[in-house]
Amino acid sequence: MRVLITPTKSTSHKYLVHLFTKDLIKEVSELINRRRHADAMRLTISQGVFVRHVHRDEVSDVKADLMLSEDNARWDLTTL
Numbered sequence: 001m002r003v004l005i006t007p008t009k010s011t012s013h014k015y016l017v018h019l020f021t022k023d024l025i026k027e028v029s030e031l032i033n034r035r036r037h038a039d040a041m042r043l044t045i046s047q048g049v050f051v052r053h054v055h056r057d058e059v060s061d062v063k064a065d066l067m068l069s070e071d072n073a074r075w076d077l078t079t080l
Contacts (some may be wrong), residue, residue, distance in 0.1 A: 001018070001019045001025050001028075001065045001066065002016060002017070002018050002019075002051070002062075002063060002064045002065050002066075003016070003017045003018075003019060003028075003044050003048065003064060003066045003067075003068055004016055004017075004054060004059070004062055004064040004066070004067045004068070005041055005044060005046070005068050005069070006068070006069040007016055007041065007069075007070070009033070009040055010071055012056050013053075014053070014054040014055075014056070014059060015045075015050065015051075015052070015053055015054065016049035016050075016051040016052050016053075016054050016062060016064060017044050017045065017049065017051060018048055018049045018051050019044060019047070019048045019049075020049065024027075024043070024047050025046070025069065027030060027043060028043055028044055028079075029039045031043065032066075032068075032073045034068065037068065037069065037071055037072060037073050038070040038071070040073070041068050041069065041070055044068065
């Protein structure tokens with residue numbers, strides 16, 4: 001699963017991180033379901049594999065399954 005992370009309030013900093021294991025994907029999903037977005041983001045950053053930095057202009061072209069910040073998660077990225 002590919003996750004687009006915005007670690008700060010600034011929308012200019014975004015990172016694409018890949019989660020490879022089913023257990024990690026499940027754990028991140030459970031944290032999001034419990035509204036613990038900051039914990040899910042920290043787990044994704046620490047256990048996932050960094051793919052690349054994403055510039056603000058490239059966000060619409062990125063193939064990601066989830067957009068995650070400290071206070072929000074968006075699964076449906078078709079509305080970006």
